[in-house]
Amino acid sequence: MVLLLMSILVVMLLLNFPMMIPMTMAPLAVMMKYFPNVNPLMATQQIVAGVQPYVLLAVPMFILAADIMCAGQTSRRLLDFVETFVGHIHGGLAITTAATCTLFGAISGSTQATVVAIGKPMRNRLMESGYEDEDTIALIICSAIIALLIPPSISMIMYCVVTGASVGDLFVAGVIPGLTILLFFAVYNYFDAKRKHIPLSRNLTMAERMESLKRAIAPLGFPVIIFVGIYTGFFSPTEAAAMGVLYALILELFLFKSIKVKDLSRIALSTAVVTSAVFILVAAGSLFSWAISYAKIPQMMTAALLGPNPSALSILLTVTAFFFIGCMFVDSIVVIVILTPIFYPLAMKAGIHPIHLGVIVTLQAAIGSITPPFGCNIFTAIAIFSRPFMKVIKRLPAYIIMLIIVSALIILFPQLSLMLIS
Amino acid sequence: MKSLDKIVEKVEEAILGYSVLLMAFVLIGSVLSRTLLNSSWTFAEEVGQTLTIIVTFVGIGYAAKKVKHITMSAIFDLMSEKGKKIFQLIITSVTSLCLFYLTYLGLQYTLKVHELSRVTPALRIPMYLIMAFVPLGFFLGAVEYARTFIKNICEKDVYISTQRTIDQIGEAYEYSQQNSDEVSVKEGM
Numbered sequence: 001m002v003l004l005l006m007s008i009l010v011v012m013l014l015l016n017f018p019m020m021i022p023m024t025m026a027p028l029a030v031m032m033k034y035f036p037n038v039n040p041l042m043a044t045q046q047i048v049a050g051v052q053p054y055v056l057l058a059v060p061m062f063i064l065a066a067d068i069m070c071a072g073q074t075s076r077r078l079l080d081f082v083e084t085f086v087g088h089i090h091g092g093l094a095i096t097t098a099a100t101c102t103l104f105g106a107i108s109g110s111t112q113a114t115v116v117a118i119g120k121p122m123r124n125r126l127m128e129s130g131y132e133d134e135d136t137i138a139l140i141i142c143s144a145i146i147a148l149l150i151p152p153s154i155s156m157i158m159y160c161v162v163t164g165a166s167v168g169d170l171f172v173a174g175v176i177p178g179l180t181i182l183l184f185f186a187v188y189n190y191f192d193a194k195r196k197h198i199p200l201s202r203n204l205t206m207a208e209r210m211e212s213l214k215r216a217i218a219p220l221g222f223p224v225i226i227f228v229g230i231y232t233g234f235f236s237p238t239e240a241a242a243m244g245v246l247y248a249l250i251l252e253l254f255l256f257k258s259i260k261v262k263d264l265s266r267i268a269l270s271t272a273v274v275t276s277a278v279f280i281l282v283a284a285g286s287l288f289s290w291a292i293s294y295a296k297i298p299q300m301m302t303a304a305l306l307g308p309n310p311s312a313l314s315i316l317l318t319v320t321a322f323f324f325i326g327c328m329f330v331d332s333i334v335v336i337v338i339l340t341p342i343f344y345p346l347a348m349k350a351g352i353h354p355i356h357l358g359v360i361v362t363l364q365a366a367i368g369s370i371t372p373p374f375g376c377n378i379f380t381a382i383a384i385f386s387r388p389f390m391k392v393i394k395r396l397p398a399y400i401i402m403l404i405i406v407s408a409l410i411i412l413f414p415q416l417s418l419m420l421i422s
Numbered sequence: 423m424k425s426l427d428k429i430v431e432k433v434e435e436a437i438l439g440y441s442v443l444l445m446a447f448v449l450i451g452s453v454l455s456r457t458l459l460n461s462s463w464t465f466a467e468e469v470g471q472t473l474t475i476i477v478t479f480v481g482i483g484y485a486a487k488k489v490k491h492i493t494m495s496a497i498f499d500l501m502s503e504k505g506k507k508i509f510q511l512i513i514t515s516v517t518s519l520c521l522f523y524l525t526y527l528g529l530q531y532t533l534k535v536h537e538l539s540r541v542t543p544a545l546r547i548p549m550y551l552i553m554a555f556v557p558l559g560f561f562l563g564a565v566e567y568a569r570t571f572i573k574n575i576c577e578k579d580v581y582i583s584t585q586r587t588i589d590q591i592g593e594a595y596e597y598s599q600q601n602s603d604e605v606s607v608k609e610g611m
Contacts, residue, residue, distance in 0.1 A: 016498035017513055018491035020482075021520050044524075044531035048556060051478050057470045060442055060477065061449060235453070238470075242449035265439045268446075272438035276481020277490045283478060331492050374496045 002297055005030050009338075019334050023284035027291030034295065043287055050286025051279050053161050054238060060275040061241030062152045065222075065248040066113050067267045071259050072252035074219040075117040078103050081216030088203040091186075091193030093129050097122045098143040098185045102178060105147025106223035107244075111369065112380050114144040123385065130198045137387060138395035141377045142403075143185060145366035148332070149178035152226055152241065154278070155332050155362050161282065162289065162340045165354040167237040168230045170362075173355045173417045175227075177363060177410050184402045218251050231420075278333060285337030298342045312350045316360060316411050319343050323361055327368020331376055335365060359417040360410060367403045370396060427584075434484040434562070438477060445473045465544040472542070472552050479559025482521070486566040489583050506580045506588060514571035521564035528557030 005026050012022035024047070031038050069075065082103065083096045101118050105111075119140035126136040148155050151171030160167040225243055229235035235243060252259045259267070292298060302310075306318060322343070326335035340361065347357050369377045372393045381392050410416050452466035485491050498509060536550035569584045579587040 013494050014497055015513065016493050016495050016509060018486070018493055018517060020491065021517050024524065025520055040527055041531050041534060044527045044556065047524075048475065048531075048553065051474050052471055054467055054471065057445065057449065057474060060445060060474075064442060064446055238449065239453045239456075242446065242453050245446045246450045264443060268442040269435055269439035272442045272477050273481055273485050273488060273490050275442070276438070276478050277485045277492055279474065279478040280482060280485075281492060329496075330494050334492065374494065379496070 001030060001034055001295060002300060004033065005292070005297065013330055019330065020280045020284045023281060023288050023334070023338070027288045030295060031291055038294070042290075046287040046290045047283045050283035055157060055167050055236075056161055056279070056282065058152070058167070058238040058241040059154055059157055059278065060271055061238065061245050062154065063274055064268065064271040065241065065244035066107055067271050068245070068248040068252050068259065068264075069107055069219070069222075070113060070117050071263065071267055072248075073256050073258045074107065074222075074248075074251065075100075075104055076121065077216045077219050079118065079121065081212045081220075084204050084209045084212040087201050089190065090200065091189035091191075091198065092201060093122075093126050094131065094135075094139050094189035094193060095186045097126065097139055098146070098182055098189065101140075101143035102146045102150055102182050103220075103223065105144075105150040105178070106152075106226065107219075111141075111144040111147050111366075111377055114147045115141060115377065115380050115384060119144065119381075120384065129201065131193075132196075133387070134391055134394040135192070137381055137385060137392050138399060139185075139189065141370055141381045141392075142396070142399040144377060145370055146178050146181050146185075148362055148366040148369075149174040149181070149359070151175065151230065152237070152244070153362065155336060155365050156358065157237070158282065158333050158336045159340060159358045159361055162285070162337060163344050163354060163358070165358055168233070169355050169421045170358045171227075171237065172231055172420045173359050174362065175420065176416050177359055177406065180409070180416070181403065181406050184406060185399070188398065188402060218255060222247055281331075281333055281337060285334075288338060289341035293341060298345055301342055302346045306346070310346070310350065312347075312352050313411075315343070315347055315350050316352065316357075319347065319357070320360060320364055320407060320411065323364035324368050324371070327365045327375070328371045329374045332365030332369055335368070336361060353414060353418060355421060356414045356417050360407070363403070363407055363410060367400065367407065370403075371400060372396065430562070431484070431487065434480060437480050438484060441473045441477045441480075445470055445477075448473075468542045468544055468547075472547070475552055476555050479555045480562070482559045483562030483566045486563055486570075487583050487585050489586055503580065507574065510574050510580055510582065511571060514567045514574065518564050518567035518571060521560050521567060525557045525560040525564055528553075528560050532557055 008026040008029055009022045012025070013019065024043075028040070028043055031043070032040070079096065079100050082099045083093070086092050086095050086099065089095070097118065100122070101114050104114050104118050123136050123140060126139070127133065131139075147153070151174060153171065153174060156170045156174060157167055159165065160170055222244060225247060226240050229240045229243065230237060253261065306314060310318075319339075322339055323335060326339055344354075344357070348354065369375045372378060378389070378392055378396075381387065382389060385392075448463070448466050448469045452463040456462040498506065501509065532550050532553040535553045536548075538549075540549040541547060542549065542552075566584060570581050573581045573584055581587050
């Protein structure tokens with residue numbers, strides 16, 4: 001049964017099928033072969049139920065807010081702002097890139113959007129200032145994954161929809177791990193730039209800095225609304241996302257006047273297509289997790305992998321390994337939707353905090369997406385910067401090692417994730 | 423046939439775009455009403471959920487046209503032109519058949535919901551009308567993949583959708599690239 005399920009899934013995934021097909025057909029095949037008494041109409045019911053959770057509405061709203069801001073000037077203003085403050089130290093521009101990706105992640109919640117919005121303008125500036133080709137690409141795609149951990153994060157919403165954990169709590173819990181990664185990247189780039197004698201840029205005056213702060217103050221309000229709104233419980237994640245859209249509209253339509261009302265239907269269409277492509281997988285994932293729990297596959301798989309009474313640490317290490325490897329091959333959303341229901345019951349039984357597990361899962365999704373051979377951010381970079389595969393992956397190992405260190409810290413010290421939530 | 427295709431595409435675009443805008447409008451309105459007037463819109467939740475179903479399923483066919491469905495293309499990308507053609511024939515035909523099967527299941531389910539004659543709690547919209555978008559969406563997707571299959575048989579190039587050949591994969595990124603270029607032009611304030 002497990003073999004049938006997994007072989008359909010893996011073969012069809014590798015053959016380049018649209019992922020919704022293996023994710024619906026594998027569970028349907030298992031149900032028909034082993035549980036012929038179950039009415040196949042249950043499948044449709046599960047598919048529809050998959051997109052019903054109210055919190056999912058936050059996803060199109062966050063994407064829409066990000067799309068509006070991408071079409072406008074927000075990312076450019078944030079870049080300028082960070083650069084005027086750290087641009088003059090060793091590795092300043094690189095640190096600017098990483099820090100702005102973190103800030104922009106607090107707006108968009110998607111790594112691909114971050115690569116496009118921050119990576120494209122920053123890459124030219126980095127190259128002009130003497131950074132090497134391979135270094136800039138590695139920096140950009142690795143910094144972009146910080147967006148997964150900084151709220152709002154689409155991967156985190158997916159985890160919560162699958163497990164029923166609180167989106168607000170998980171958002172808050174991701175902040176410290178996200179900033180830890182930023183700190184690691186900043187220190188690394190400081191010493192790397194020093195060693196490679198990248199020329200320093202001019203130290204700006206306080207007046208110039210205040211000028212850039214003034215230009216960035218409105219975009220900086222966005223993460224504040226989201227984070228404070230959710231942290232204090234004033235907004236639910238869906239409401240916070242809706243306020244994000246309103247804020248983005250006020251900024252770009254009225255304040256900066258960078259988009260027009262007639263652009264909105266085009267922007268909303270692009271949001272809708274991305275939403276549909278993601279949600280059909282959530283719908284299929286709901287069928288998948290219903291089928292595997294009906295067939296008791298999680299119990300079988302985890303018993304075979306871990307023995308009868310595994311310790312919390314061995315469960316966490318297994319989860320880490322599975323998510324890391326899974327995300328090397330397919331999109332993190334697919335991995336979260338498929339693997340979470342397999343491991344979640346066992347992790348809960350071992351007394352692991354659902355939010356702690358969520359942070360670990362999200363971080364592994366992030367690392368997997370930049371790990372060769374198939375990490376999906378690598379392919380985004382190949383497509384956007386039109387650079388060959390080998391050049392894109394050349395300087396990734398240092399970043400992957402740093403991220404593995406951060407993973408270890410987060411696994412060993414649950415407080416890092418849990419201290420901000422009550 | 424060509425014009426029918428155009429019309430369907432325009433209708434899909436309108437449904438998708440305006441559903442998202444309406445969703446944003448209702449959710450924003452509900453939050454504002456809750457914070458300012460202390461009463462939230464009871465229908466916001468069900469309108470949001472209904473629009474989610476519409477966007478998700480109507481988007482299947484449109485995303486297929488624009489090659490936006492998430493796939494794992496690493497192995498496919500490494501293959502020769504001929505291998506890609508064979509793969510594409512298998513993928514589009516099997517995908518189309520699967521989607522037709524899901525259309526059938528969706529249709530049966532819609533009929534069942536119709537029998538139960540349930541309505542949504544706040545606006546009292548019949549549930550089967552909402553459910554009808556599920557088979558409709560799967561059907562549009564199935565037709566789209568079937569047409570890509572036929573196009574691959576009839577023509578020499580390798581088509582990854584009815585509108586794109588493999589040489590045009592990069593166009594998926596065009597939209598976002600244009601946007602970030604626009605940013606550099608539109609400086610100032």
